[in-house]
Every structure is written in structure tokens, then in C-alpha cells.
Amino acid sequence: MKSLKKDLKALVKDLNAIAVRVEKLSGKIANAEKAAKPKAKRGRPRGVAKKVSGAGAGDYLKGTVVDTVFKIIKRRKKGIDTVQLQEMTGLDAKAIWNAIFKLKKDGKVESVARGVYGAR
Numbered sequence: 001m002k003s004l005k006k007d008l009k010a011l012v013k014d015l016n017a018i019a020v021r022v023e024k025l026s027g028k029i030a031n032a033e034k035a036a037k038p039k040a041k042r043g044r045p046r047g048v049a050k051k052v053s054g055a056g057a058g059d060y061l062k063g064t065v066v067d068t069v070f071k072i073i074k075r076r077k078k079g080i081d082t083v084q085l086q087e088m089t090g091l092d093a094k095a096i097w098n099a100i101f102k103l104k105k106d107g108k109v110e111s112v113a114r115g116v117y118g119a120r
Contacts, residue, residue: 069099079118
């Protein structure tokens with residue numbers, strides 16, 4: 001009987017230690033979930049070009065988004081793809097696609113290849 005009591009006390013002690021470890025892990029998980037939540041972005045509004053340094057960069061950023069995209073496309077003889085337009089203007093993909101859609105609708109731009117656009 002004494003050995004059974006001794007074994008039960010050891011088991012209770014081990015269970016308490018496990019409970020403490022579980023609480024610590026749940027606290028760490030809660031902290032990780034808080035850190036993983038995306039924070040609100042600050043900075044320039046969507047569709048507004050950021051400043052780009054380099055020769056002639058100021059020319060690109062004057063006027064509307066559509067004007068900016070058209071100026072860049074017009075300067076390329078073989079056309080330009082959307083990734084390069086994003087890098088040059090600092091705009092997101094959606095703004096670039098919207099501008100290209102409007103330019104294609106007006107007949108100022110045509111598709112040279114898939115994702116590559118050139119001026120008419």
C-alpha cells in the first residue's frame with residue numbers, strides 16, 4: 001500500500017509538471033498568433049507612384065497613372081512587361097493592369113506577347 005501511495009504521488013508530481021509546460025507552450029502560441037496578424041500598412045495610398053531615383057525618373061511620375069504607364073511603354077521599342085513597369089513606377093500589379101486595360105481600350109497600346117505591351 002505504501003508503494004502505491006508513493007507511485008501515485010510521483011504521478012501527480014509528473015502530471016503537474018506537464019500541466020505547467022502545456023501552459024507555457026499555449027502562452028507562446030498565443031504570442032506567436034498575435035505577432036502573425038498583419039498590421040495596417042502605412043505609407044502612400046494605392047495607385048500612387050513612389051519616388052524613383054535615377055536619370056529621367058521624374059518624367060515618369062508626372063501626371064496620372066495611365067499617363068505614367070503610357071510614357072514608359074512608348075519609350076520602349078520592343079515593348080515592356082508588367083514586372084518592369086511595376087519596378088519603374090512603384091505601382092502595384094492591379095494599378096498597372098488597369099492602366100494597360102484603359103490604354104488598350106483607347107488603342108494606344110497593343111499586346112506584343114503575353115504580358116508584354118508596346119505602343120501603337
